Structure formats: C-alpha cells, structure tokens
Amino acid sequence: MLFPSESALRADPQAVAGSSDYDIVIVGSGISGAIIAKQAAEAGKRVLVLEAGTGVNRSLVGYDDLLTTFYSAATKDNQSPFPVNANAAMPRSPQLRKLQAGETDSSTYIVQSGPYVSDTTYTRIFGGTTMHWEAKTPRMLRSDFKSRTNFGQGLDWPLSFEEIEEDYRLAEQEIGVSADVEDQSYLGQTFPDDYVFPMRGLPLSYLDQQVNNGIDGTSVDLYGQIYPLKVRPYPQARNGIPNPAYDGGRGYRPIGAVDTHQVEEGGRCQGNTNCVPLCPVQARYHSGKTLAKAFRIRGKSGQSLVELLPQAVASKVVIDPDSGKVVALEVKVYNDSASPAHETITVKGKVFVLAAGAIETARLMLSSGLRSTSGLVGRNLMDHAYLLNWALMPQICGTMRGTSSTGGIVDLRDGPFREKQAAFAIDIHNDGWGWATGAPTSDLLELVDDRNLYGADLRRGLIDRISRQLLLAVMLEVLPVESNRITVDPQFTDALGNMRPILSFTVPEYTMRGAAYARQFSRTVFARLGAQDHTSYAPSDFGYVAYEGQGYAIRGGNHLAGTHIMGTTKTNSVVDRNQRSWDHENLYLVGGGSMPTIGTANVTLTLAAMCFRSGRDILKYLH
Amino acid sequence: MSNRVEAFLGLSAELTAFSRFDLLGTGLAERYLGTLDTVVGGEITDMLLAAFVALPPPEDGTRAQALRATILGSELLGDVARALIKLWYSGTWFELPYAWTQRFGPKSADATFVVSPDAYIEGLLWKAIGAHPAGAKAPGYGSWAYPPKIPTFPGSPTSKPDAVSVHPQNAGIMS
DSSP states (O other): OOOOSSSSOBOOHHHHHHOOOOSEEEEOOSHHHHHHHHHHHHTTOOEEEEOSSOOGGGSHHHHHHHHHHHHHOSSOOTTTTSOOOGGGOOOOGGGOOOOOTTOOBOSSSSEEEEESOOOOOOOOSTTGGGGTOOOBOOOOOGGGGBHHHHHSOSOBOSSOHHHHHHHHHHHHHHHTOBOOHHHHOOTTOOOOTTOOOSBOOOOOOHHHHHHHHHHTTOEEEETTEEEEOOOEEOOBSBOOOBOTTHHHHTOOOOOOOTTOOOTTSSSSOOOBSOTTTOOTTSOBOOHHHHHHHHHTOBOTTSOBSEEEEOSEEEEEEEEOTTTOOEEEEEEEEESOTTOOOEEEEEEOOSEEEEOSOHHHHHHHHHHTTOOOTTSOTTOSOBOOEEEEEEEEOSSOOOOSOBSSOOEEEOTTSSSGGGGTSOOEEEEEOTTTTHHHHOTTHHHHHIIIIISOOOHHHHHHHHHHHHTTEEEEEEEEOOOOOTTSEEEOOTTSBOTTSOBOOEEEEOOOHHHHHHHHHHHHHHHHHHHHHTOEEOOOOOTTSTTEEEETTEEEEEEEOSOOBOTTOBOSSTTTOSBOTTSBBSSOTTEEEOSGGGOSOOTTSOSHHHHHHHHHHHHHHHHHHHO | OOHHHHHHHHHHHHHHOOOHHHHHHTTOHHHHHHHHHHHTOHHHHHHHHHHHHTSOOTTSTTHHHHHIIIIITOTTTHHHHHHHHHHHHHSEEOOOOHHHHHHHOOOTTOSOEESOHHHHHTOHHHHHTTOOOTTSSOOOTTGGGSOOOOOOOTTOGGGSGGGSSOOGGGTTOOO
C-alpha cells in the first residue's frame, strides 16, 4: 500500500480554533480514535484528531528517528524510543521505587498513591500505545462477558460475545491479524464456518517448541478438574503470510508502512524480536496505518476529511449546563516540546470522542470536574497483573530470536475455578529473561564483572546462560474494584499546568490467589521440563505483594481498562453499550476504559471491536 | 594501521575470543580505541596496550596467567579491560566502578552511554549466541522456528569432536 510522502498535514491551530464545522473531534490518535476517524471519513464526515505528542513519527523519517533513539538508549526500557516530552509526559517504569506505608510518590508522571506501585505504561505519541505494544490479539472468551453470572465475580458486560463477534472480525481485518482458526478453537472458542484470519499464524519459536515437547500430553488438576497442557500460538497483529481463503477467497492485502514505498517496510515480520518497544519495519500494526488510510479520504471539494492537530493537549471538556452537551474542548497547543510555552484554543464540534487511553481519558474528565452521575469516572481501574517466572532450560533453545512472543500456555484462561481465583494466560517470552532481570545485558555484566570470564570462557558462558533462558509471563485476570482508581489533585500538575493522574491500587485477593497458584503451576512446568528455576522476588521490589506468607513481584501489563465503565444504567456505569456518555449525549468515552472486565485477553482487539460499534452509533447520532 | 591500533585489536581479540576479522568487521575498532582515549585518557590506554604487548607469547603456557595477573587483575587496568570487553559485546561503555574512581580520580566522560546507534547493532553478544540485536539485523520471517546457528570458535562446545552427535545439551548448536 502506498501512502503520500506526508501522510497527514499538520492542521493550523488558528484555523482549527476558527472552525465550527467539525462533525467529530477526537482526542487521541491511538487505535480507538483512528478507527472512529476512518469510519467517519468514509461516511463523508469531517474529523479533527487532536494528538498530545509531537506527531513527527507520522512520517517514515520521524518513525526511523524513534528507532535511532532506541539504539542509542543506554537503558532499553519499553518507552526508550520515545523522547522525553514534558508537555505530554508518559509513565516510564525504570523511575519507580517502593513506597512506604501511607506514602505518595509524585516524582514520576503518574503520581503513585499506593499501596501497590504500578509500572503500567502507555505512550503519548502519534499512534498512541500501538507504537509500543506487543500486539498479541486474543479475543475475550464467551464466559468473560458474563463473569458475574458464571462465577459470581466481577461484572457482566451489557454486551454478549455474540453481539461483539462481528466487530471482532472487523477489528481483525483492520489490524491485520495473523492466526489460524484451528489453533484458536480452544476452550470452546468458535468461529463462523467459513472464517479464516486475514493472515496465516506465525510459526511457534524453537523455544516454544522445546517447551511444548516437555509438557504436551501432560495435564494439571485444579479443584478436581483436569486441564491439558500445550503450547498454543497466539494471534498476532503483525504481518504474516496472507491467507488466500480470507474474505470468501478474495484474500487479504497486508497493511503496509506509513509513508513509504520501500518493500523492506511494512512487509511481513522479519523476526526483529523487538515488537516492544518498536518494530523497526512496521510489520507490527500501529494505528498510524489506519490513520494514513483515513487521511487519504477526500471530501467533495477535494480537501482531506480528517485533519490532525499534533502538539495539542486537551485540557478541559466544556459542558453546556442546561443540555449537558459538550460545547467545546479547551486545548493547549505548544510549539516546542522543550518549552512549556503554549496557547489555549477552543475547539468546537458536533460530537466529541475521548480516546486518550483509560488513564488520560479519566484524567481529562476528572480535571474538567466531570465525575458522572454514577461517580465512577476514574474508578474500577484494571490492568492485567503479571507474575514472571524464569528458568534455564536444560538444552540450548536459541532464546532472543523471533517476535517478542509467539506462543503460550492458555488452557487456564477459563474453568469453574474462576469462582475462587483468577484465570490466567501465560506467554513464553522469546526475549528470555529480559523483562524480569534485564537480560541479556545483565548476564553480560555478571559474567564479566563478577564471574571474571573473558575470551572463550565468556563466549561459552553467554551461550550457556542466555540461549537456554525461558520466561513464563503469567498474565492474571484483575476484576473491577471501585477503590482501584485514578484521581486528580491540583497540587500535582504537569509542565502545561494540566493535572496529572494519581493512581491508587491494591491487587485484589482474587488475583493474588491466582498468582499463588500460577507460581506453583510454573514450578510444575519447570519440573516437567527439567528447567532450573531462577525465579526470586525481592521484598524491596516496587511491585512486591505479600499474600498468605509468600511474596510476589507483580508487574503491570499495560492493559488499562475500567475507568469509564460500560453498563446498563447511568447509575451503574459511565457509558452505555455504545460507549456513549450517559450524562452528555454528544460525548463518547472510548477504549479500554469502557470495559467492565478484561478476562485474560490483551485488551486492544476487544476495544478496537468496540470502537467499530461506537463509530456506527456516532454516525447514527449525526443523522 | 598504526601499531597502537594493532595492539588494541590484539588485546580486544584475546579478551573477546572474536577474531581480528570479526572485530574489524564491526567498523568500530578505531572508535572504541578512541572511546578509551576519551574516557580514561591516552596515558592509561597506552599502559593497557603496553601490558598486552608485554605478555608472554601465545605458545607460552603462562600467557593466560600473565594476562590475569597484569591486566584483568591489575588494580588500575582490570576495570578498564572489563569495560572494554563489555563495550565490544554491547556497544555500551559502562561507567567504571565507584572504587576505581575513588582511587584513580573521576574521569569527566565516564558515564554509561551507547557509543553510537551502530555500536548497539554491532554488539558481539548477539553474534556469540546466534541471535541478532533486538530491533536490527532481522534474520527473516519464520527463522525463529529453527534451532539457532551459534558460531563455533576455538574452545566452543561444538569444536569438540564428540559434540557432532546430537546430545540434548547441544541439540541447538549448529556450526
């Protein structure tokens, strides 16, 4: 697919402020905003997308600059490609520290109010968090939509799986999912008879295969129920081999790269093992691809129907007190990311869509004084809790090759045990212990500085230590709890004077019970593999949680949800089943924040599906 | 090529177990020598090179012990030599230990930094384990499904004749 050399022209702030004919104003250029913008433009609507970041990475040159920043970064954390921008700051996990009881740490962008310190991140840049996501795209299970009814836990969705299934297919098409139906038909997942994913599944890594050799055909017993073990491939939002049977035999054309015609870019995954934090060749989906298509849609007079205003931080939602409708957004536009100097403009439109991610959308609502009738804005914050388990395989597995993750153990995503404890999905990390220990750099330092190895001994030591690494990242279900929340306080502001998010979180007991079991489960798997367990959790770890006499280091999953929860009435939720605000009829709060539960599915595919639904509702509202 | 660069390559090859050919192939040898000069200064760098040149010849059985005693075990040169190993393997200069700085004085350029974007990409670590730097030199679609091709080297597990047969410990190693 070819895109123009400059995919999106920067809109002029004065022209934007003077304009009164935007049909839709969208805050955020991540996947939610991108899908709604494209859908609206296809229907002939005029759309403005506001992006807090600089937007320079919408061109290939700007994208490649991120890669160079990554190469040059001494600490290659999951935000390392993205330059510091105090006007649109984002959380960065290496800055975190453990809190004392009752302490609040405001030294990082997210104010950590505890007791649990979350290293969750999201990316405030053109393309949002799809610029750094790992791009696993499992669907939620049928039972995940009814966890209150089925397990007496969490909440039921106001939508059933059946009602969202068609939008899952639209999301899989837009994102370009690589998977095979036969691999995904476990735990009762079903697909229409003729359905195939756009592209064939990515092959399992050699490491996945070695793990599978050790566990395939074995099972575990949990509360009297038997669960078979197997390494299954994950569906992935990265380009694979198009499936000729897709779309009734019409096939699928992979979504290319933004702003280039080079065949090296936007083609099939090359195995850069760097999905997080940045795919160097844009084989992994990011919402710039959807936006690039949207920007090409022209109106009757030939003008682009979708405009992008970068360096524009939405600061206040202005409400008409009589109708409750949104009349405008106050937006702070800065010229230089190194300076807080800015002008404040007012942006008008017919419909407003807040698509800034679960934390920023809630932050914007709360700092506008909009808690909603239910008082639930910012509450029910969810993010998958990760428990890392790491070991050395007995044999060389070629770790550090592949996409970040190709396979995992997913048969405990569902079962009657969910009445008592959290379900989980495990992914096998092809980049070894990196997430847990900082491998392979930490291994190099240890072997050279502490073990005094050099020359051939060092080379042998590195092979022995790194090529056998296995990391089981257990992703645990977290249910909505109202006291887990985002708040704001005028004493904590950013460079532009916008209030920063304050995070208060306790890992729910339901999740910790699942974590305790997951630790035992991992030890069982290691025993079957003959792998040396190297897992340890330090009490000084910022994410350390004690549970029933044991301690666990819990990591955030960056799967943020729940802060403007979806429900059936204005008293039990913030938005309706179409993600429309109950209180403000021309306001849509979209994205993970609307999800009442997150099950054991990485949230992006589900929230993308929900945005197709919202896009249709917005068009209906406009007519 | 100057004697200084020659000595630096010889020292680097011995410390890393990568050949001069491999090291020159990174295109970074002179820059890394320059990094040493910039960070610890020409004088200490020259002492390190002189210590290497003064080692007994390779055929002498005492060479490895001498290298341990006069370079890696030297109070002044040991930490510099270890920083050089890490530099070749990762492209990153790692700040010298606190104790070294206390004893020999702080060096203004001695902070942890990546020498250049290509230095990261050319890190020997990735080649040593038969992988590729994360985010560069991608091996191609589906390559991850096959065993790694870990290069052999003098002293590597597969350089032993009995390692040719498939043994679980070596199943993944191919030359």
